[in-house]
Amino acid sequence: MPEPALATNHGPAALAAGSILYLDGVSVSFDGFKALNTLSLVIAPGEMRTIIGPNGAGKTTMMDVITGKTRPDEGAVLFDGSVDLTKLDEAAIANLGIGRKFQKPTVFENLTVFENLELALKGPRRTFAVLLASLTGAQRDRIDALLATIRLTERAQALAGALSHGQKQWLEIGMLLAQEPRFLMLDEPVAGMTDAETEQTADLLREIARDRSVLVVEHDMEFVRALGCKVTVLHEGSVLAEGSLATVQANERVIEVYLGR
Numbered sequence: 001m002p003e004p005a006l007a008t009n010h011g012p013a014a015l016a017a018g019s020i021l022y023l024d025g026v027s028v029s030f031d032g033f034k035a036l037n038t039l040s041l042v043i044a045p046g047e048m049r050t051i052i053g054p055n056g057a058g059k060t061t062m063m064d065v066i067t068g069k070t071r072p073d074e075g076a077v078l079f080d081g082s083v084d085l086t087k088l089d090e091a092a093i094a095n096l097g098i099g100r101k102f103q104k105p106t107v108f109e110n111l112t113v114f115e116n117l118e119l120a121l122k123g124p125r126r127t128f129a130v131l132l133a134s135l136t137g138a139q140r141d142r143i144d145a146l147l148a149t150i151r152l153t154e155r156a157q158a159l160a161g162a163l164s165h166g167q168k169q170w171l172e173i174g175m176l177l178a179q180e181p182r183f184l185m186l187d188e189p190v191a192g193m194t195d196a197e198t199e200q201t202a203d204l205l206r207e208i209a210r211d212r213s214v215l216v217v218e219h220d221m222e223f224v225r226a227l228g229c230k231v232t233v234l235h236e237g238s239v240l241a242e243g244s245l246a247t248v249q250a251n252e253r254v255i256e257v258y259l260g261r
Protein backbone atom coordinates (compact mmCIF):
# COMPACT_ATOMS: atom_id res chain seq x y z
CA MET A 1 0.00 0.00 0.00
CA PRO A 2 1.38 3.45 -0.86
CA GLU A 3 2.28 5.84 1.94
CA PRO A 4 -0.37 8.52 2.63
CA ALA A 5 0.42 11.83 0.93
CA LEU A 6 0.55 13.71 4.27
CA ALA A 7 3.05 11.49 6.07
CA THR A 8 4.83 14.51 7.52
CA ASN A 9 4.95 15.74 11.08
CA HIS A 10 5.31 19.36 10.12
CA GLY A 11 2.66 20.62 7.67
CA PRO A 12 -0.54 22.46 8.62
CA ALA A 13 -2.57 19.24 8.58
CA ALA A 14 -0.28 17.72 11.21
CA LEU A 15 -0.53 20.86 13.37
CA ALA A 16 -4.30 20.80 13.15
CA ALA A 17 -4.49 17.09 13.90
CA GLY A 18 -3.23 17.40 17.46
CA SER A 19 -5.10 20.59 18.33
CA ILE A 20 -8.41 21.47 19.97
CA LEU A 21 -8.53 24.79 18.11
CA TYR A 22 -6.70 25.62 14.91
CA LEU A 23 -6.87 28.98 13.16
CA ASP A 24 -4.81 29.46 10.03
CA GLY A 25 -4.69 32.60 7.88
CA VAL A 26 -8.01 33.89 9.18
CA SER A 27 -9.08 37.31 7.89
CA VAL A 28 -12.22 39.31 8.56
CA SER A 29 -12.94 42.69 6.97
CA PHE A 30 -15.54 45.22 7.97
CA ASP A 31 -16.06 47.72 5.14
CA GLY A 32 -12.52 47.19 3.92
CA PHE A 33 -10.98 47.40 7.42
CA LYS A 34 -9.22 44.20 8.42
CA ALA A 35 -10.27 43.35 11.99
CA LEU A 36 -8.42 40.02 11.59
CA ASN A 37 -5.48 39.85 9.23
CA THR A 38 -4.24 36.33 8.40
CA LEU A 39 -4.50 35.31 12.05
CA SER A 40 -3.01 31.94 12.93
CA LEU A 41 -3.32 30.34 16.34
CA VAL A 42 -3.14 26.78 17.65
CA ILE A 43 -4.45 25.68 21.05
CA ALA A 44 -3.64 22.21 22.33
CA PRO A 45 -6.08 19.93 24.13
CA GLY A 46 -5.96 20.71 27.85
CA GLU A 47 -4.12 23.98 27.29
CA MET A 48 -4.93 27.29 28.97
CA ARG A 49 -4.01 30.33 26.87
CA THR A 50 -4.30 34.03 27.56
CA ILE A 51 -4.89 36.49 24.73
CA ILE A 52 -3.87 40.08 25.30
CA GLY A 53 -3.72 43.04 22.98
CA PRO A 54 -4.60 46.72 22.83
CA ASN A 55 -8.14 47.92 22.10
CA GLY A 56 -9.20 47.03 18.59
CA ALA A 57 -6.58 44.28 18.23
CA GLY A 58 -9.25 41.81 17.10
CA LYS A 59 -9.79 39.75 20.26
CA THR A 60 -13.58 39.95 20.18
CA THR A 61 -13.69 39.35 16.44
CA MET A 62 -11.52 36.26 16.92
CA MET A 63 -13.98 34.85 19.48
CA ASP A 64 -16.89 35.75 17.18
CA VAL A 65 -15.25 33.74 14.40
CA ILE A 66 -14.74 30.72 16.68
CA THR A 67 -18.35 30.74 17.89
CA GLY A 68 -19.76 31.21 14.39
CA LYS A 69 -21.13 34.71 15.01
CA THR A 70 -18.84 36.14 12.34
CA ARG A 71 -17.79 34.33 9.18
CA PRO A 72 -14.18 34.77 8.11
CA ASP A 73 -13.49 36.04 4.59
CA GLU A 74 -10.69 33.53 4.36
CA GLY A 75 -8.73 31.06 6.43
CA ALA A 76 -9.24 27.79 8.28
CA VAL A 77 -10.99 27.42 11.63
CA LEU A 78 -10.90 23.84 12.86
CA PHE A 79 -12.10 22.34 16.14
CA ASP A 80 -10.73 19.09 17.47
CA GLY A 81 -8.34 18.74 14.56
CA SER A 82 -10.89 18.40 11.79
CA VAL A 83 -14.31 19.98 12.40
CA ASP A 84 -14.65 23.00 10.09
CA LEU A 85 -16.32 25.66 12.25
CA THR A 86 -16.82 28.00 9.29
CA LYS A 87 -19.48 25.60 8.00
CA LEU A 88 -21.51 25.47 11.23
CA ASP A 89 -24.01 27.83 12.84
CA GLU A 90 -23.69 29.14 16.41
CA ALA A 91 -25.98 26.49 17.94
CA ALA A 92 -24.11 23.63 16.29
CA ILE A 93 -20.78 25.08 17.46
CA ALA A 94 -22.07 25.39 21.04
CA ASN A 95 -23.25 21.77 20.85
CA LEU A 96 -19.74 20.67 19.94
CA GLY A 97 -18.69 21.79 23.43
CA ILE A 98 -17.44 25.30 22.78
CA GLY A 99 -18.53 27.61 25.60
CA ARG A 100 -18.17 31.38 25.75
CA LYS A 101 -18.46 33.69 28.68
CA PHE A 102 -19.14 37.30 27.85
CA GLN A 103 -17.81 40.09 30.00
CA LYS A 104 -21.05 40.91 31.77
CA PRO A 105 -22.54 38.17 33.96
CA THR A 106 -25.94 36.97 32.75
CA VAL A 107 -27.44 34.90 35.54
CA PHE A 108 -31.11 34.60 36.52
CA GLU A 109 -31.13 37.10 39.38
CA ASN A 110 -34.50 35.98 40.79
CA LEU A 111 -33.51 32.32 41.07
CA THR A 112 -31.18 30.82 43.64
CA VAL A 113 -27.60 29.88 42.85
CA PHE A 114 -28.64 26.21 42.98
CA GLU A 115 -31.57 26.78 40.60
CA ASN A 116 -29.36 28.63 38.13
CA LEU A 117 -27.06 25.60 37.98
CA GLU A 118 -30.04 23.26 37.77
CA LEU A 119 -31.29 25.11 34.70
CA ALA A 120 -27.88 24.97 33.10
CA LEU A 121 -27.31 21.25 33.61
CA LYS A 122 -26.83 19.35 30.43
CA GLY A 123 -30.06 17.73 29.37
CA PRO A 124 -32.83 17.74 26.82
CA ARG A 125 -35.04 20.21 28.72
CA ARG A 126 -33.17 23.38 29.42
CA THR A 127 -36.33 25.31 30.33
CA PHE A 128 -37.92 26.49 33.54
CA ALA A 129 -39.97 23.25 33.62
CA VAL A 130 -36.71 21.64 34.69
CA LEU A 131 -37.13 23.33 38.07
CA LEU A 132 -40.41 21.47 38.69
CA ALA A 133 -39.02 18.03 37.91
CA SER A 134 -37.19 16.35 40.77
CA LEU A 135 -33.46 15.93 40.49
CA THR A 136 -31.79 12.56 40.34
CA GLY A 137 -29.08 11.82 42.89
CA ALA A 138 -26.48 12.08 40.16
CA GLN A 139 -27.73 15.52 39.11
CA ARG A 140 -27.70 16.71 42.72
CA ASP A 141 -24.11 15.43 43.12
CA ARG A 142 -23.13 17.21 39.92
CA ILE A 143 -24.57 20.51 41.14
CA ASP A 144 -22.81 20.07 44.50
CA ALA A 145 -19.53 19.49 42.69
CA LEU A 146 -20.09 22.58 40.55
CA LEU A 147 -20.90 24.65 43.65
CA ALA A 148 -17.63 23.54 45.22
CA THR A 149 -15.68 24.36 42.05
CA ILE A 150 -17.11 27.87 41.82
CA ARG A 151 -16.72 28.46 45.57
CA LEU A 152 -20.43 29.01 46.16
CA THR A 153 -21.42 26.01 48.30
CA GLU A 154 -22.31 28.30 51.19
CA ARG A 155 -24.43 30.51 48.92
CA ALA A 156 -26.37 27.72 47.17
CA GLN A 157 -29.75 28.91 48.44
CA ALA A 158 -29.04 32.63 48.04
CA LEU A 159 -30.72 34.50 45.21
CA ALA A 160 -28.24 35.08 42.39
CA GLY A 161 -29.21 38.75 42.47
CA ALA A 162 -27.80 38.99 46.01
CA LEU A 163 -24.31 37.80 45.00
CA SER A 164 -21.32 40.09 44.62
CA HIS A 165 -20.20 40.90 41.07
CA GLY A 166 -17.36 38.38 41.35
CA GLN A 167 -19.63 35.65 42.65
CA LYS A 168 -22.03 36.25 39.76
CA GLN A 169 -19.13 35.74 37.38
CA TRP A 170 -18.27 32.45 39.11
CA LEU A 171 -21.91 31.34 38.94
CA GLU A 172 -21.95 31.98 35.23
CA ILE A 173 -18.73 30.01 34.84
CA GLY A 174 -20.46 27.20 36.76
CA MET A 175 -23.44 27.39 34.41
CA LEU A 176 -21.11 27.04 31.45
CA LEU A 177 -19.29 24.13 33.13
CA ALA A 178 -22.65 22.42 33.67
CA GLN A 179 -22.78 22.01 29.90
CA GLU A 180 -19.45 20.21 29.99
CA PRO A 181 -17.58 22.29 27.42
CA ARG A 182 -14.36 20.95 25.99
CA PHE A 183 -13.21 24.42 25.09
CA LEU A 184 -14.13 27.45 27.15
CA MET A 185 -13.53 31.09 26.21
CA LEU A 186 -13.76 33.85 28.79
CA ASP A 187 -13.78 37.56 27.98
CA GLU A 188 -12.12 39.63 30.72
CA PRO A 189 -13.51 37.50 33.56
CA VAL A 190 -12.00 39.59 36.37
CA ALA A 191 -13.02 43.05 35.17
CA GLY A 192 -14.64 44.79 38.14
CA MET A 193 -13.60 42.14 40.66
CA THR A 194 -11.89 42.81 43.97
CA ASP A 195 -8.24 41.75 44.31
CA ALA A 196 -9.26 38.77 46.46
CA GLU A 197 -11.87 37.67 43.91
CA THR A 198 -9.35 38.08 41.10
CA GLU A 199 -6.89 35.83 42.92
CA GLN A 200 -9.56 33.20 43.54
CA THR A 201 -10.64 33.37 39.90
CA ALA A 202 -7.08 32.56 38.79
CA ASP A 203 -7.15 29.48 41.07
CA LEU A 204 -10.59 28.54 39.77
CA LEU A 205 -9.54 28.78 36.12
CA ARG A 206 -6.38 26.79 36.71
CA GLU A 207 -8.51 24.08 38.30
CA ILE A 208 -11.04 23.89 35.48
CA ALA A 209 -8.27 23.94 32.88
CA ARG A 210 -7.17 20.53 34.14
CA ASP A 211 -10.11 18.96 32.31
CA ARG A 212 -10.52 21.17 29.28
CA SER A 213 -8.93 23.84 27.11
CA VAL A 214 -9.46 27.40 28.27
CA LEU A 215 -8.88 30.65 26.40
CA VAL A 216 -8.90 33.86 28.44
CA VAL A 217 -8.98 37.33 26.90
CA GLU A 218 -7.61 39.70 29.49
CA HIS A 219 -6.20 43.18 30.14
CA ASP A 220 -5.27 42.73 33.82
CA MET A 221 -1.57 41.78 33.76
CA GLU A 222 -1.48 40.70 37.40
CA PHE A 223 -4.24 38.23 36.63
CA VAL A 224 -2.43 37.06 33.47
CA ARG A 225 0.65 36.49 35.60
CA ALA A 226 -1.38 34.49 38.13
CA LEU A 227 -2.77 32.27 35.36
CA GLY A 228 0.81 31.37 34.50
CA CYS A 229 0.11 30.11 31.00
CA LYS A 230 1.32 30.89 27.49
CA VAL A 231 0.32 34.34 26.26
CA THR A 232 -0.56 35.40 22.72
CA VAL A 233 -0.38 39.10 21.90
CA LEU A 234 -2.74 40.27 19.17
CA HIS A 235 -2.21 43.50 17.30
CA GLU A 236 -4.04 44.75 14.22
CA GLY A 237 -5.67 41.38 13.72
CA SER A 238 -2.51 39.25 13.78
CA VAL A 239 -0.27 37.56 16.31
CA LEU A 240 2.46 39.99 17.35
CA ALA A 241 4.18 37.74 19.88
CA GLU A 242 3.67 34.51 21.75
CA GLY A 243 5.31 32.92 24.79
CA SER A 244 5.48 33.31 28.55
CA LEU A 245 4.28 36.62 29.99
CA ALA A 246 7.87 37.57 30.80
CA THR A 247 8.94 36.81 27.22
CA VAL A 248 6.21 38.85 25.56
CA GLN A 249 6.63 41.74 28.01
CA ALA A 250 10.31 41.92 27.07
CA ASN A 251 9.51 41.89 23.35
CA GLU A 252 10.41 45.24 21.73
CA ARG A 253 7.46 45.19 19.33
CA VAL A 254 5.03 44.48 22.17
CA ILE A 255 6.48 47.33 24.21
CA GLU A 256 6.14 49.67 21.22
CA VAL A 257 2.51 48.73 20.67
CA TYR A 258 1.57 49.11 24.32
CA LEU A 259 3.43 52.36 24.86
CA GLY A 260 2.24 53.71 21.51
CA ARG A 261 5.72 54.60 20.35
Ligand SMILES: Nc1ncnc2c1ncn2[C@@H]1O[C@H](COP(=O)(O)OP(=O)(O)OP(=O)(O)O)[C@@H](O)[C@H]1O
Pocket: 030, 031, 034, 035, 053, 054, 055, 056, 057, 058, 059, 060, 061, 062
Ligand atom coordinates in the same frame (compact mmCIF):
# COMPACT_ATOMS: atom_id res chain seq x y z
N1 LIG B 1 -19.24 44.86 13.23
C1 LIG B 1 -18.21 45.68 13.01
N2 LIG B 1 -18.25 46.62 12.06
C2 LIG B 1 -17.21 47.44 11.82
N3 LIG B 1 -16.04 47.38 12.49
C3 LIG B 1 -15.93 46.47 13.46
C4 LIG B 1 -17.00 45.57 13.79
N4 LIG B 1 -16.57 44.77 14.79
C5 LIG B 1 -15.32 45.16 15.09
N5 LIG B 1 -14.93 46.17 14.29
C6 LIG B 1 -13.61 46.83 14.31
O1 LIG B 1 -12.63 45.82 14.22
C7 LIG B 1 -11.53 46.10 15.07
C8 LIG B 1 -11.29 44.95 16.02
O2 LIG B 1 -12.32 44.94 16.98
P1 LIG B 1 -12.41 43.90 18.17
O3 LIG B 1 -13.66 44.26 18.94
O4 LIG B 1 -12.31 42.53 17.67
O5 LIG B 1 -11.12 44.27 19.03
P2 LIG B 1 -10.77 43.87 20.53
O6 LIG B 1 -9.37 43.43 20.52
O7 LIG B 1 -11.80 42.94 21.07
O8 LIG B 1 -10.87 45.28 21.27
P3 LIG B 1 -11.33 45.61 22.77
O9 LIG B 1 -10.17 45.25 23.66
O10 LIG B 1 -11.55 47.09 22.69
O11 LIG B 1 -12.58 44.85 23.06
C9 LIG B 1 -11.85 47.41 15.78
O12 LIG B 1 -11.20 48.45 15.10
C10 LIG B 1 -13.35 47.53 15.63
O13 LIG B 1 -13.76 48.90 15.59
